[in-house]
Amino acid sequence: MAAPESVKKEIERLREQIVFHNLKYYRDDRPEISDAEYDELFLRLKDLEQKYPELLAPDSPTQRVGAAPLEKFVKVTHRTGMFSLDNAMSEDELSEFDQRVKKVLGPAREFEYVAEPKIDGLAINLVYENGKFKNGATRGDGIVGEDVTQNLKTIHELPLKLSEKKPPELIEIRGEVYMRRKEFEELNREREKAGAPVFANPRNAAAGAVRQLDPAITAKRRLHLYVYQLGEARGWSFQTQWEALDTLRDWGFSVQDRIKLCKDIEEVKKVYGRLRDERETLPYEIDGLVVKVNALELWTRLGFTARAPRFAIAAKFPARQKTTVVNDIIVGVGRTGALTPVAVLGPVEVGGVMVSRATLHNQDEIERKDIRIGDTVVVQRAGDVIPEVVKFIPEQRPKGAKKFVMPEQCPVCGSKVVRPEDEAIHRCLNLNCPAQIMESIGHFASRGAMNIEGLGEKIVERLFSEKLVNSIADLYALQEDDLTKLEKFTDSETHKKAKNLLEAIERSKKTTLPRFLYGLGIRHVGESTAQLLAESFASLDELEQASVDELMTIEGIGPEMAAAIHDFFSNRENQKLLKDLLGQGITFEKVAKTRTETPLSGKTFVLTGGLSGMTREEAKNLIQAAGGKVSSSVSKKTDFVVKGVDPGSKLDKAKELGVRTLTEKEFSDLLKQAGVL
Numbered sequence: 181m182a183a184p185e186s187v188k189k190e191i192e193r194l195r196e197q198i199v200f201h202n203l204k205y206y207r208d209d210r211p212e213i214s215d216a217e218y219d220e221l222f223l224r225l226k227d228l229e230q231k232y233p234e235l236l237a238p239d240s241p242t243q244r245v246g247a248a249p250l251e252k253f254v255k256v257t258h259r260t261g262m263f264s265l266d267n268a269m270s271e272d273e274l275s276e277f278d279q280r281v282k283k284v285l286g287p288a289r290e291f292e293y294v295a296e297p298k299i300d301g302l303a304i305n306l307v308y309e310n311g312k313f314k315n316g317a318t319r320g321d322g323i324v325g326e327d328v329t330q331n332l333k334t335i336h337e338l339p340l341k342l343s344e345k346k347p348p349e350l351i352e353i354r355g356e357v358y359m360r361r362k363e364f365e366e367l368n369r370e371r372e373k374a375g376a377p378v379f380a381n382p383r384n385a386a387a388g389a390v391r392q393l394d395p396a397i398t399a400k401r402r403l404h405l406y407v408y409q410l411g412e413a414r415g416w417s418f419q420t421q422w423e424a425l426d427t428l429r430d431w432g433f434s435v436q437d438r439i440k441l442c443k444d445i446e447e448v449k450k451v452y453g454r455l456r457d458e459r460e461t462l463p464y465e466i467d468g469l470v471v472k473v474n475a476l477e478l479w480t481r482l483g484f485t486a487r488a489p490r491f492a493i494a495a496k497f498p499a500r501q502k503t504t505v506v507n508d509i510i511v512g513v514g515r516t517g518a519l520t521p522v523a524v525l526g527p528v529e530v531g532g533v534m535v536s537r538a539t540l541h542n543q544d545e546i547e548r549k550d551i552r553i554g555d556t557v558v559v560q561r562a563g564d565v566i567p568e569v570v571k572f573i574p575e576q577r578p579k580g581a582k583k584f585v586m587p588e589q590c591p592v593c594g595s596k597v598v599r600p601e602d603e604a605i606h607r608c609l610n611l612n613c614p615a616q617i618m619e620s621i622g623h624f625a626s627r628g629a630m631n632i633e634g635l636g637e638k639i640v641e642r643l644f645s646e647k648l649v650n651s652i653a654d655l656y657a658l659q660e661d662d663l664t665k666l667e668k669f670t671d672s673e674t675h676k677k678a679k680n681l682l683e684a685i686e687r688s689k690k691t692t693l694p695r696f697l698y699g700l701g702i703r704h705v706g707e708s709t710a711q712l713l714a715e716s717f718a719s720l721d722e723l724e725q726a727s728v729d730e731l732m733t734i735e736g737i738g739p740e741m742a743a744a745i746h747d748f749f750s751n752r753e754n755q756k757l758l759k760d761l762l763g764q765g766i767t768f769e770k771v772a773k774t775r776t777e778t779p780l781s782g783k784t785f786v787l788t789g790g791l792s793g794m795t796r797e798e799a800k801n802l803i804q805a806a807g808g809k810v811s812s813s814v815s816k817k818t819d820f821v822v823k824g825v826d827p828g829s830k831l832d833k834a835k836e837l838g839v840r841t842l843t844e845k846e847f848s849d850l851l852k853q854a855g856v857l
């Protein structure tokens with residue numbers, strides 16, 4: 181039976197009402213109706229949608245939860261790169277930023293700033309097509325993020341549909357997912373009760389919730405969203421940031437109400453000072469003020485440096501500091517054998533987080549700061565999660581304050597500790613040191629690597645001490661029997677745990693090359709280098725055979741890294757490890773890119789000579805943003821050589837190898853085609 185017109189109207193009205201009350205409740209914290217009244221509207225809508233399934237729409241407020249859990253996140257290349265911001269650490273540095281802007285724009289040009297509180301959460305990118313929420317991704321490394329669409333849908337402040345009659349064809353909107361202090365504390369209390377580890381701060385809790393594979397869990401965490409920036413906009417144009425924020429508000433997004441339009445940097449400084457004083461009274465954490473030039477036309481003129489825009493800056497608040505006592509200095513052994521001294525502190529709350537340990541980095545650092553056991557010290561959390569010891573307070577040094585001495589033997593395996601020349605780090609060189617092996621197994625299993633859920637530190641320790649796992653390859657030989665023998669797995673409830681762990685290990689066999697490479701723990705190879713390596717070589721085999729010189733042709737890989745990679749693959753034991761791992765059935769999937777293909781996708785570029793319209797770094801960023809790669813030397817694998825003013829020998833090499841060259845004009849046309857310029 182076709183739905184009567186009256187039902188269609190009622191459904192529409194219910195949806196509008198629910199969206200309105202959602203915002204009142206979640207964004208404004210000021211509900212206008214009771215929970216029961218809200219539930220009534222919601223249930224009525226659900227009921228009608230069930231009766232008339234043809235009227236069910238993906239942007240209906242009933243569709244926020246209910247998606248099935250994912251096995252893993254798909255990688256997404258952002259249409260336009262998501263840059264981070266340079267920091268100004270003081271009012272003087274804000275003035276310097278203002279001077280730099282004025283230098284580019286010239287003294288005659290008048291302009292304004294927009295000052296926005298810098299929320300401490302997780303940056304995300306949202307894509308709307310013809311007004312409908314299409315997908316959302318984490319920032320990732322700024323170029324590639326993870327598709328977290330289903331999870332973002334559970335955030336009530338995210339409009340599934342823009343309230344705009346003629347919405348833009350496509351628009352990218354950037355914002356911050358965050359958790360309010362009160363809700364963060366509640367969550368931690370619940371977790372503590374349930375025996376789960378607590379989150380260090382609201383940012384980590386928000387990031388953890390967004391990166392849940394099961395949207396039902398995300399839905400339970402009370403997340404919020406503020407938007408503050410546009411990416412690509414097709415079919416709509418804005419003149420100023422202020423106007424963009426206004427429009428976003430009109431479209432139904434939450435936009436900060438503490439944002440101020442300032443006529444000059446002096447006014448910005450006033451806003452900064454006021455916000456700094458108000459900071460602790462806000463319901464959420466902020467770590468500074470983002471200052472942006474208002475006129476968007478000037479953004480193009482100011483452009484970008486290697487890592488950040490020149491038209492904006494983050495004015496950070498000073499770190500929050502407290503004093504406490506150093507009760508002891510202990511030594512930890514890391515995956516690479518590095519011995520790290522750690523201060524054991526009298527527990528103290530710094531900026532809302534309990535701190536009881538702080539890394540002291542290395543012996544030189546301890547000596548430079550002259551920190552001793554028994555000292556009263558200043559600890560701070562500088563914007564970041566990791567607490568550090570700033571200095572000791574001389575007046576409060578007790579008589580017997582004890583100097584720290586680095587042990588001569590590894591505290592875990594007893595091997596001799598050495599400090600390699602030119603290094604600040606003491607190391608245990610025993611590759612079979614249990615601490616190193618356990619750390620490397622933990623690293624291999626970690627989320628950014630093979631993502632083996634349930635293989636935490638404790639289990640690794642047990643498996644290792646029972647001699648069930650001596651290397652990462654042994655993980656794949658584990659049987660249910662092995663696990664149930666362990667204490668943790670004796671009763672029937674824990675039988676299930678054993679099964680789950682084995683399943684997680686089995687699942688991890690289907691992975692991607694970047695994850696695998698990162699998991700191997702090659703020195704200097706972090707997640708982004710692993711990604712770079714996987715993109716630059718057709719297979720693991722090819723990478724294994726690569727010479728130091730070949731590795732160095734990759735932009736972003738320097739001599740030290742190249743040597744470390746080469747050393748790793750030349751080592752017999754490592755070769756055996758790789759053979760064993762692959763023999764266990766590990767396979768690599770292609771990393772899916774959901775971004776639209778551009779003429780630059782997957783192509784390798786080499787730049788030679790100076791470009792008149794942009795710096796090299798800018799050109800590099802644009803190429804990467806459009807899906808291309810940049811290399812520093814010409815080879816058969818090069819697709820295009822961009823010829824600037826006074827090109828060097830690379831142009832000759834290109835001609836010799838028959839590589840296609842592009843003039844600067846052709847190059848910028850290509851970038852325009854790709855939509856990044």
Ligand code: IVH
Pocket residue numbers: 262263264265266296297298299300301302303319356408409470489492494
């Ligand atoms: S704008 C091209 N505005 O700060 C400009 N960022 O250090 C890109 N953030 O990754 C960022 N509040 O996670 C901008 N009002 C705001 C912000 C903001 C918080 C975060 C965001 C970004 C980081 C930059």
